[in-house]
Amino acid sequence: MQKANSDFDVIVMGGGPGGSSAAAILAEHGRKVLILEKETFPRFCIGESLVTETYWPFQRLGVLGHMRKSDYPRKYSVQFVSASGKESQPFYFYKTNPHESSITWQVPRAKFDEMLLDNAASKGAQVRQGVLVKDVLFEEGKATSVVVQEGEETETLRAEVVVDSTGRNALLAKRLNLRRPDPFLKKAAIFAHFKNAHRGPGIDEGATLIIYSRENQAWFWYIPLPEVVSVGVVSSPSILFEGREKNPEKTLMEEIAMCPAVSERLENATLASAVNVLSDFSYRSSQMAGPGWILVGDAYGFLDPIYSSGVLLAMVSGIWAADAIHEGLEIGDVSGRQLGKFEPKFVGGMNAFRKLVYAFYSPSFNFGRFIKAHPHHLKNLVDILVGDVFKEEVHNIFKDMKEFVDLPDEDWTVQRMTS
Numbered sequence: 001m002q003k004a005n006s007d008f009d010v011i012v013m014g015g016g017p018g019g020s021s022a023a024a025i026l027a028e029h030g031r032k033v034l035i036l037e038k039e040t041f042p043r044f045c046i047g048e049s050l051v052t053e054t055y056w057p058f059q060r061l062g063v064l065g066h067m068r069k070s071d072y073p074r075k076y077s078v079q080f081v082s083a084s085g086k087e088s089q090p091f092y093f094y095k096t097n098p099h100e101s102s103i104t105w106q107v108p109r110a111k112f113d114e115m116l117l118d119n120a121a122s123k124g125a126q127v128r129q130g131v132l133v134k135d136v137l138f139e140e141g142k143a144t145s146v147v148v149q150e151g152e153e154t155e156t157l158r159a160e161v162v163v164d165s166t167g168r169n170a171l172l173a174k175r176l177n178l179r180r181p182d183p184f185l186k187k188a189a190i191f192a193h194f195k196n197a198h199r200g201p202g203i204d205e206g207a208t209l210i211i212y213s214r215e216n217q218a219w220f221w222y223i224p225l226p227e228v229v230s231v232g233v234v235s236s237p238s239i240l241f242e243g244r245e246k247n248p249e250k251t252l253m254e255e256i257a258m259c260p261a262v263s264e265r266l267e268n269a270t271l272a273s274a275v276n277v278l279s280d281f282s283y284r285s286s287q288m289a290g291p292g293w294i295l296v297g298d299a300y301g302f303l304d305p306i307y308s309s310g311v312l313l314a315m316v317s318g319i320w321a322a323d324a325i326h327e328g329l330e331i332g333d334v335s336g337r338q339l340g341k342f343e344p345k346f347v348g349g350m351n352a353f354r355k356l357v358y359a360f361y362s363p364s365f366n367f368g369r370f371i372k373a374h375p376h377h378l379k380n381l382v383d384i385l386v387g388d389v390f391k392e393e394v395h396n397i398f399k400d401m402k403e404f405v406d407l408p409d410e411d412w413t414v415q416r417m418t419s
């Protein structure tokens with residue numbers, strides 16, 4: 001129950017996939033929940049390709065019907081294209097698991113995020129858009145309220161629990177100095193949408209292409225969306241920015257021109273959006289939850305764009321946080337230990353993805369060669385790539401993979417939840 005002196009059971013800061021998933025489940029549990037979102041939706045966000053395991057959060061949230069009816073391209077596969085233009089066989093997910101959950105979608109995030117936010121509202125969450133959260137206030141170490149600004153007006157709203165789902169802004173993680181950059185993954189991305197870009201035939205129309213460039217020191221994503229294709233280049237900031245004028249559009253066009261497999265696909269295409277730049281996006285918080293607060297989605301951490309894991313991890317952490325918060329409110333325990341009780345399982349899944357990210361960026365590592373040497377690991381490898389990462393057995397693969405590639409420490413952020 002909401003306490004007499006609180007305005008809400010839960011305040012959710014940020015209405016992206018993490019926040020709206022948490023709010024939808026809390027509202028379903030009968031909780032009085034408020035989402036505070038600084039933008040007015042629909043708003044652009046990067047992160048347009050999904051992994052197939054996102055099916056299960058969609059099912060839990062009751063939005064599968066919406067996804068099935070949408071015009072979002074169906075993603076049946078991922079295909080790798082070498083720097084010289086040689087295409088791998090597309091990897092069709094349904095071939096290893098012939099079930100509807102093995103086909104996913106490429107999502108224009110403005111529409112997709114708005115759908116998830118509307119879904120939370122339809123379940124009873126209150127939503128305020130165009131409202132900036134400025135700060136979280138604490139009393140005796142417990143988060144108790146948030147300071148919000150709408151236009152010229154500032155107000156303070158109280159809640160039993162505050163969820164930080166502010167994405168890369170990571171309001172609370174920064175305020176509490178919990179954010180740790182990944183020691184190795186220091187990448188940057190430049191990206192935009194293009195009209196009249198090439199699309200594959202039949203079921204390959206919605207395939208994600210990963211195209212290597214610059215002798216494997218850079219790679220492109222090529223993600224077909226309704227009407228446009230999302231194209232982005234990822235590499236180290238030194239490769240993308242050093243010795244170049246600060247002109248993202250020019251840099252993106254130069255990178256495209258250097259990569260025939262991309263430039264051929266964009267031969268008749270025109271730029272259909274602003275060109276955006278993001279860098280230093282790989283980080284994690286040293287703590288997921290504390291008294292009266294919890295971090296979900298990118299506010300907790302983000303790995304890397306390569307395996308399209310961000311939306312899945314945001315939705316899963318939002319849903320698991322909502323269940324832990326509801327249970328905590330039922331039993332009168334909103335300690336960090338209660339709210340973040342799923343942290344070890346969640347972090348285990350994130351770590352599995354992270355090790356494969358390291359393998360991807362290791363020049364000497366080759367997934368094909370590894371599976372040839374250890375064919376029995378194929379299932380675990382596929383499980384990780386589709387996002388079925390929250391189970392012990394997927395980690396079996398890393399004992400043998402260590403012989404092929406340096407893998408990162410599990411607990412690089414050092415501190416884990418205690419209070």
Ligand SMILES: Cc1cc2nc3c(=O)[nH]c(=O)nc-3n(C[C@H](O)[C@H](O)[C@H](O)COP(=O)(O)OP(=O)(O)OC[C@H]3O[C@@H](n4cnc5c(N)ncnc54)[C@H](O)[C@@H]3O)c2cc1C
Pocket residue numbers: 013014015016017018019036037038039045046047048049050051131132133134165166167168169170171189278281296297298299302304305307308309310311312314
């Ligand atoms: C280059 C790049 C490519 C990516 N590609 C993919 C991909 O292909 N597939 C994939 O799954 N993921 C991808 N991601 C990751 C994906 O973008 C994120 O993981 C995902 O959006 C996280 O969802 P979220 O809800 O945590 O945060 P967000 O989606 O960022 O939502 C946070 C919300 O909080 C709001 N907000 C922020 N601050 C405040 C405040 N102070 N007050 C109120 N509201 C606030 C924001 O306006 C925003 O709406 C990519 C990321 C990068 C950097």
